[in-house]
Amino acid sequence: MTDHPDRPGDDDPGLAAADSLRLIREQQDRARAALGPDGRALYGVWGVAWLAGYLVLWSSVQGREQPEAWAFWVFAGAIAAAVVFTMVHTLSRTAGTRGVSARTGAMYGWSWMLGFLTFGVFLGGLARTGADTEVMALASNGGACLVVGLIYLGGATAFGERNLFVLGAWILLVAGAATLVGLPGTYLVMALAGGGGFLVMAAVEHPRVVRARRRAAAEVGRG
Template identity: 85%
Template sequence: MTSTPDRPGDDVAPLAAADSLRLIREQQDRARAALEPDGRALYGAWGVAWLAGYLVLWASARAHGEPEPWAFWVFAGAIAAAVVFTMVHTISRTAGTRGVSARTGAMYGWSWMLGFLTFSVFLGGLARAGADGEVMALASNGGACLVVGLLYLGGATAFGDRSLFVLGAWILLVAGAATLVGLPGTYLVMALAGGGGFVVMAGVEHLRILRRRRRTDDGGGRA
């Protein structure tokens, strides 16, 4: 019994199917990336805000014994800008989703505003209770880190992001260390360890995305 030779078109269908699967997988990855918050943008925004804001506070405190009022305004503006950016970015990125994903993104975005609004009221209560300047400074710095760290831990749970959990834990550790150092060293620790941690995580996230794209391209080439 003689076997019939393979015809030229016998392997066309498997190749076409493999290419189709690869294209579908790439489109799904792009769609998922477009509907999830970009860690690089969020980490970068907070890294710049903390580096700039806390370095201004530290420089002003070294020069005048304690930060000047304008330095606090610069810091508050930097943090407010980072909060607004986080809310807008998270809500806009998840606006195209429906159901649980949409609700999760919206609730996480609004949690930032609610967290810092409540924290501002908390600081006002401390001031009315007669807390002195150093106590207020330490409480405002440590409390802000506490809010950010816990929100990142919550975001890690909501989005299943391990790097977000690591950063949240790091920010909480920085909060404790900076409070123990005391003024004005607190501001420098927050700027370098806190802001620097955000910048490092932005770089790590960028490298992770590049590796993911490279694996996808390599898999497409082998297909």
């Protein structure tokens, strides 16, 4: 048989580089599935927290100037639980890794606490200026969206997650829309568009995570 110099062979540098990149991507997917934070859990927890918390605020404000005190406590508890879950889940899923991956996961997890801690101080300062209840309500809801949306955009950059970037951008849009609607409709927008957005993304994330974990399990079985 005669050789074909124009046909790339097995030792072609271009093919070798392409195969190497493909293997690296596959290994990254398997590592993310096995060690990375589970997007389904994170999106689901925040979706439930926002949907339930804001619906409680919206339902308790009907016929009143502002929600009842107990509704704020329910909402605050739901958000606090979501923040704690996010930190614990992210830190625990990256605890067994070393180097850049561990640092990235740890910094992402702590960003939630620092973001909402600073936001709470900001609201306290705003209250001291004599801001009325409507301004405080709009600032607290819109600001919460800003914190979550920006952290998600940062997380998308750190983890290379397109879905996370899309969700972060959506949450920022919800922040603007909810503020423009005004009270009490802002609570309903936050519940349905904000919480609903999280739950939709959890559903979108599910098949991707399942596929990645099946590939990882199959690889382990072959090994």
